[in-house]
Amino acid sequence: MALKVGIVGLPNVGKSTLFNAITNSKVEAANYPFATIEPNVGVVEVPDSRIDLLAEVFQSKKKIATTIEFVDIAGLIAGASKGEGLGNAFLANIRETDAICEVVRCFENKDITHVEGSVDPIRDIEIINLELMLSDEATIKKRIERILPKVRGGDKNFKAEHDVLVKLEKCLYDGNLLNTLDLSDDETKILSGFQLLTAKPFIYVCNVNDDELIEDNEYVKLVKEFAKNSNSLVVKICAKIEEDLSEASEEERNEFLSDLGAEQSGLDSLIQAAYQTLGLQTYFTAGPQEARSWQFPKGATAPQCAGIIHTDFEKGFIKADIYHISDLEEFKSEKAVKENGRMRLEGKGYIMQDGDVCFFKFNN
Incomplete structure (x- = not known):
């Protein structure tokens, strides 16, 4: 039951560098658009010191931590919902994720080009969200057209579905993500069958310079204010530091974080945000053979x-x-x-x- 999180963002915002850190793998992270073409998938253990206690008490031969699956998807550009850039290939790859993690650039660096020509995280978020909304709108419209004859014929089951779809369509038309809607249990059940992108929970990841990890810069403040409207969580990271930490020993890692004045790594914060966003918790089983953690919905x-x-x-x-x-x-x-x-x-x-x-x- 591994949690699956899609990492999305415009080109050159630090997605692939973050993915390198998450999985300690080496996917291509280049300074040009579409360096990531096929979705890269990495499964990482959820850090939890409690499993160490279990393994020690039970003298377990091995420890098995619960996991999160991260999917790094090619950089999105304006027009993706109409096939621009990598278009629908990008959109299809995130339909089966449990949550969407939007990485936005919140740092200045003249040596790293921005596909839109300047640093503006809110503009970047709005570009991504608009493309996701347009894709959802097309899916909803197509479904309405398909079931409308049956609704007109008096089929009550399709009438309920039609009413929900109209409600969703209006939400998008008003410029809102579907995850902001207050739906009944029956409406939510109907919605779940469509894998609509903006119905998923969002986490916004602000990629900053290493000297901006502790105190929020103006870009991060803007993202946090924006995220309040959809009750989304915001995580601040420096993707390059995360990549360096992934290659360090535990002792070096702790010392490095202490020097930065950080209590935990950005990856740990992201995992906690994913758990909180999806309402997940952890229980344990243990014995001489293994100590193991399991994730479950609250x-x-x-x-x-x-x-x-x-x-x-x-x-x-x-x-x-x-x-x-x-x-x-x-x-x-x-x-x-x-x-x-x-x-x-x-x-x-x-x-x-x-x-x-x-x-x-x-x-x-």
Whole structure:
């Protein structure tokens, strides 16, 4: 159930440099448009020190962290929705992502050309968002035309879908992203079948110079103000520093971040933003063979979380032994956790909490 995030942006804003940092891979990062033509995919572990505690207590042979899949997609330009640049190939590659991460240039550098001729992050965001909106508008219009005869024929199922599509069309016509709409559960269910781009949650990533990481420059302030309108999160990074950090040892990494006055890397901040945006949390399983973290949507029940491991676990779910990892940190062993009454036997209605350590019991 790896979370999938699409990294998008205009050419030469630092997307591929960020992707290099994320995956510690070496995709081409050149100073000209469309250096990235095919989408590059990288799967990275979600950093979580809690899994180290589990592995130590259980003497686990290996640690398996939950992951996020990042997809670096070719630079977008104005007119992409009509086939300009790499056009629809770009748009198709982000339809299956869970969230869209827009990287915007918030730094000055005369040696790195900007496809629009100047640095203006709000203009860049509006170019990208407009292309995504135009693509969604075309998809909606095509679907309305297809189902309209059935609606006129009195088909109630298609009438409900038509009403939602008209609502979506008006939202786009008014210049708003679909993720700003307040929809009912039934409307959301209809919407989910179309893979509309602007219905996805957005995260804005401000790429800054290394001396602008701590205090926001004017460009970053503008992006943060813009993001408020859609309740989107903003992450500030220096893509080049992230790339350097990805090649450093843990000791060098910590020392470098300390020298910068930063509490964590930009990548860690981006992962946290993705989790928060999509309402994700983490639970754990552990034993002598492995200590493992699992991501789950906030509000999921114990059986649903068991099903993330294997569908049979959900179907045959009986009970689960559960305690919080903070209890393990306090009492130092699972036996002591149990002896101190912190381990609970939970049933099918239990809502899983972030940091729960679980042992699922199920029928084969």
